[in-house]
Each structure stands twice: as C-alpha cells, then as structure tokens.
Amino acid sequence: MKLLRQIATSNRAIIFSITLGAMLAPLCATPAVAQLASTPPMGWNSWDSYGTTVRENEVKANADTMAAKLKSFGWQYIVVDIQWYEPNAQAHGYRSNAKLSMDDHGRLIPAVNRFPSAKDGQGFKPLADYVHNKGLKFGIHILRGIPRQAVVENYPIFGTSIHAGDIADKNSLCRWNTDMYGVDMTKPGGQAYYDSIVAQYAKWGVDFIKADDMSSPYHKTEIEGLHKAILHSGRPIVLSLSPGPAPLTEAASLRDNAQMWRIEDDLWDNWRSVKNMNTRIEAWSKRVEPGHWPDADMLPLGHIGLRAERGNDRLSQLTHDEQRTLLTLWSIARSPLMFGGDLPTLDPFTTTLLTNGAVLSANQHSTGNHIAYSKGDLRVWTAHATGANHRKYIAAFNLGDTPVDTHLRWQQIGWKGAAGAIEELWTNKKVPGSAGLKIQLAPHASSIYSVNAP
Known part of the structure; x- marks a missing residue:
C-alpha cells in the first residue's frame, strides 16, 4: 500500500507539473524571432536607384511591378532606404546637418513633400497599406541612435519624463552621416526611446527594418536594444543590420538579435566588388541557417543610378556573365536577395535573372551549402x-x-x-x-x- 501511495503521489506530481508547464508556457515563451525569415528574404530596396531621394510614387511603381511580375517567384519586400525623413535630400551624398521631419517626441517621420500620404500624422501607414494590398511586405531603413536635432531641441521621450539630451551619447557618431547621435543604453530612457520608435513602425505596418551604422563598428548594446524593442512591439519585424563587414567574432550576438547582417561594405556594379565578396561569403558559409542570413548586400543589377549616392543613371556595368555569377553565388550561398534596380524600367536580360525559378530555388530551398x-x-x-x-x-x-x-x-x-x-x-x-x-x-x-x- 505504501508503494502504491508513493506511485500515486508521484503520478499526481507529474500530472501537476505537466499541466502547470502547459499553463505557463505561453507566459514564459520568448517570441520565435528565429522563425522570422525562415528562408533568405527577397525584395527590392531603393538605394541603388534613388539613394536618399526616393519618393512615394516611385515606391508605389516598384511595388506595382513586383506584384505583377516578380511576386510569383518569391520576391516580396519593398524597402525604402535612408533619409525618407529628409525633405530636401539630394543625389550623390548627404546634406550635412539637414533639417529633418520628426514628431514632438524626437521620432523621425516621412517628409510629406516626398510622401504625401504621410500627412496629418499618418506616417508610413498608408504606403504600407498600399504595399500590403499588393500581397507584399513593407520595410524601411533607419540609422542607429537618436536625431541630433531632437537632442538640440531636447524633445521628451514618448511615455516618459526623460528627454533626448538625457540619453544621447554625443561622442558616438556615424562616420559618414550627421543625422544622429548614438544612444547610451545604460541611461534610463535608452530602451524606452528604441521602444518608442519601433512601436511607431509597428503601428505603421512595417515588416522589415534595415538598421544602419550598427555593425561596423559593432554597437552591441544598441543592437540588443533594437532587438528588444521589436519584441516589445509585438509585431513580427525582420531585422537587417548594416553596414559590413560584420565581425565574425560577434556571430553569436548577431544570431541572437537579427535575421540578416551585412558581411561587407556597399557592393556596386564592378567586378572587383563581386570577386572580393567570394572571400566574405566563404568565411561566413558555416553560419548560414534558417532565420539567420549573412548578407552579401544588394544586387546592383538592371537600371540603377537614377538619383543614386554613387554613379549616374545607367544599366549595371557588370557584364552578363558577371551578373549571372553574382546571382549564382548569392543563390548557392543563400544570401538574402535585395534587388537594387528600378523595377518599372526592368530590361529583358535582368528579368530573366530575377525570374529563373530553378536558380532561386537553390537560394530558398537548399541545405549543406559549402x-x-x-x-x-x-x-x-x-x-x-x-x-x-x-x-x-x-x-x-x-x-x-x-x-x-x-x-x-x-x-x-x-x-x-x-x-x-x-x-x-x-x-x-x-x-x-x-x-x-x-x-x-x-x-x-x-x-x-x-x-x-x-
């Protein structure tokens, strides 16, 4: 009898433990961020064609073409690159200390003269809705930190009594752009600031964030803060870190916080850049796994340079062989595929590259790549x-x-x-x-x- 009572007590304990675990699991579970981007993301980014200057009608036109011609091959992201908040952005570089569009909490908002649907505080919500209605996903570029303009005017951080000047690290500067100061994540309000901007993006319907000036040099605490903010937002948002080269020594941190990270600086349409990328890709090949993609950068193919940061209006200067080599390498190595050319003016040869389902399948559906x-x-x-x-x-x-x-x-x-x-x-x-x-x-x-x- 004593043995039976022990067995019964043990069974009740096991049943209670299983039941309690099932009840607590939803409360304790961490959102399955690793399941975001289960295959390498495929999309369009405005940088190679429009630099800092892309406008709403151009974003819509690229979304229209992707939906009509490329969506069935797996292409799905439409990403607005840097300085969508700069009303007077220009080609071939950045305007130093430009006046930026932002709200009363120091959060950058789309420049209405370039994105008319953002009027009356709507932000990117109408444009994201347009993209979503095409069956596509919407993304934006952001720069690390808090706007210098917000610090000068000392805006309050949304939902707190803390101000921009309290969290800014004025010694943490981007090497190539004057828009932002870094955020001191040890200060009260540092996380609240990142939470506030990502909450805004989630409200707009953003599906993808390309966060720049993050990984070279490696700003670990701000990367972690942005990752936490995405979790806090409750929206599944893919995080891509730029620029490269991301340090191999931080591979574990990159995996824990992002779905994509650049492994080299900007790639452009010259053979030297493509050839050099082989070394980077080879070094990172063992780190490729579902949800975590070393990123060899955008595809500078087709019609680029319309108003770009680098070069003038042109078709890609890579030869046809070199273009196939680029896409073959990105595919067999399972790099994300972010097309940089202007989709409405897509030429026939580039179309054959982007619609070869068999090659794209190697990128999306293969394992053991080496x-x-x-x-x-x-x-x-x-x-x-x-x-x-x-x-x-x-x-x-x-x-x-x-x-x-x-x-x-x-x-x-x-x-x-x-x-x-x-x-x-x-x-x-x-x-x-x-x-x-x-x-x-x-x-x-x-x-x-x-x-x-x-």
Whole structure:
C-alpha cells in the first residue's frame, strides 16, 4: 500500500507539473524571432536607384511591378532606404546637418513633400497599406541612435519624463552621416526611446527594418536594444543590420538579435566588388541557417543610378556573365536577395535573372551549402535540394581573367557519382556526367547545375 501511495503521489506530481508547464508556457515563451525569415528574404530596396531621394510614387511603381511580375517567384519586400525623413535630400551624398521631419517626441517621420500620404500624422501607414494590398511586405531603413536635432531641441521621450539630451551619447557618431547621435543604453530612457520608435513602425505596418551604422563598428548594446524593442512591439519585424563587414567574432550576438547582417561594405556594379565578396561569403558559409542570413548586400543589377549616392543613371556595368555569377553565388550561398534596380524600367536580360525559378530555388530551398573544390581561380560549391530525393546542386565559378576548361571528377567534390541527366539551370540544357562534369567557363563566368546524385 505504501508503494502504491508513493506511485500515486508521484503520478499526481507529474500530472501537476505537466499541466502547470502547459499553463505557463505561453507566459514564459520568448517570441520565435528565429522563425522570422525562415528562408533568405527577397525584395527590392531603393538605394541603388534613388539613394536618399526616393519618393512615394516611385515606391508605389516598384511595388506595382513586383506584384505583377516578380511576386510569383518569391520576391516580396519593398524597402525604402535612408533619409525618407529628409525633405530636401539630394543625389550623390548627404546634406550635412539637414533639417529633418520628426514628431514632438524626437521620432523621425516621412517628409510629406516626398510622401504625401504621410500627412496629418499618418506616417508610413498608408504606403504600407498600399504595399500590403499588393500581397507584399513593407520595410524601411533607419540609422542607429537618436536625431541630433531632437537632442538640440531636447524633445521628451514618448511615455516618459526623460528627454533626448538625457540619453544621447554625443561622442558616438556615424562616420559618414550627421543625422544622429548614438544612444547610451545604460541611461534610463535608452530602451524606452528604441521602444518608442519601433512601436511607431509597428503601428505603421512595417515588416522589415534595415538598421544602419550598427555593425561596423559593432554597437552591441544598441543592437540588443533594437532587438528588444521589436519584441516589445509585438509585431513580427525582420531585422537587417548594416553596414559590413560584420565581425565574425560577434556571430553569436548577431544570431541572437537579427535575421540578416551585412558581411561587407556597399557592393556596386564592378567586378572587383563581386570577386572580393567570394572571400566574405566563404568565411561566413558555416553560419548560414534558417532565420539567420549573412548578407552579401544588394544586387546592383538592371537600371540603377537614377538619383543614386554613387554613379549616374545607367544599366549595371557588370557584364552578363558577371551578373549571372553574382546571382549564382548569392543563390548557392543563400544570401538574402535585395534587388537594387528600378523595377518599372526592368530590361529583358535582368528579368530573366530575377525570374529563373530553378536558380532561386537553390537560394530558398537548399541545405549543406559549402565549397567542395577550389583550385586556382575555380571554385565549386555543392548543396542538397530541400525535400528532393538525392537532388543536389553544383555551382562552378571562374574568378579569373582567363578561361577555365577542366573535367571535374565526382570524387573531387566528395560524391560517389551521379545518376541520370544533369541540367544547367541558366540555360536549361542537359549535360552528360556519368564519370564527372566537364566545366568550361569564360572569365568571370559561372554555371549552376541540378544533379541527381547519391
């Protein structure tokens, strides 16, 4: 009897523990931020085309084109880049100490002369609604810290008795822009300020924040504060950190606080930038996992430079081979894909890049992506296709200035062999490969294959 009573008491304790755990789990659970961006985000960003100057009608036009031509291929984010709060923003740089649009709590708001629907305190809500009604998601760029203008006028932090001057770190400055001071997160009100701006963004319907001047140099406390503010807002907002290079030594912190982080400084349409990105991507390849994406930066393809920070109105100066190489590398390495060209004036060749579903599938639905072979200027990546029996990817790159012509044996990339036809995904051509793969690449060119392999 004593043993039975012990068993009964033990069972009741287990049942109580399970029941209490089930009751408390929703209260104790941390929001599943890691489940945001379960695949690399794909979208459009205004920077490469419009720099600091993009206007509401241009954002809408890009959203219209994405919805009509690209959404079915997985493209979904429309992101307004830097200085949407600067009424007199200009191409080719920033106006020093510009007068910014902000509310009575030091929070930046869209410049109404550029974003007319923001009138009467509506902020980006009407524009976000427009984008959402297209079945897309809306994002904005922000700079680290609190506006210097808010500090000079010493605005009160929303919901507190603390003022902007109490939390500003006037020694923490952006190296390339004069809009902001850093926030001293050890001061009372530091977190409240970040909470207040993200609450505003959540109210507007923002789905994506590109936070700049955050990760190079690495501002850990403000990154953590922004991450907490997103959690406090209750809205699922993807956080992307810029600029690069983000430090590899902070990989754990980056993973804990963001879904994307830049691994290099701004990428533009020249081969040197693309070639150098290989080294960065290779270094970060083991850190790629669902919800956490090392970001090789935007795709400077198509029609760019309309009113950009760098360069004049032009089609991308990368050759067609170099453009395919860029998108092949971003895809096999699973970098986020943020297109920088102007979508309403998209040219036919760039359209073929952005609508190749097979290549994009490697970016969105693959695992185990890594360099399997490297010799001279030849790099070969392999990956497994998610959910496909024995389906794998091979991507080969010629980083040099002379042609590559070689026969790659399966053993050289750690495979036992391949069965059936191999398809090159840019050309849709079947190629033989019983004993290996013949690789012929022009300078700066690449190929990506789908392979049935054991």
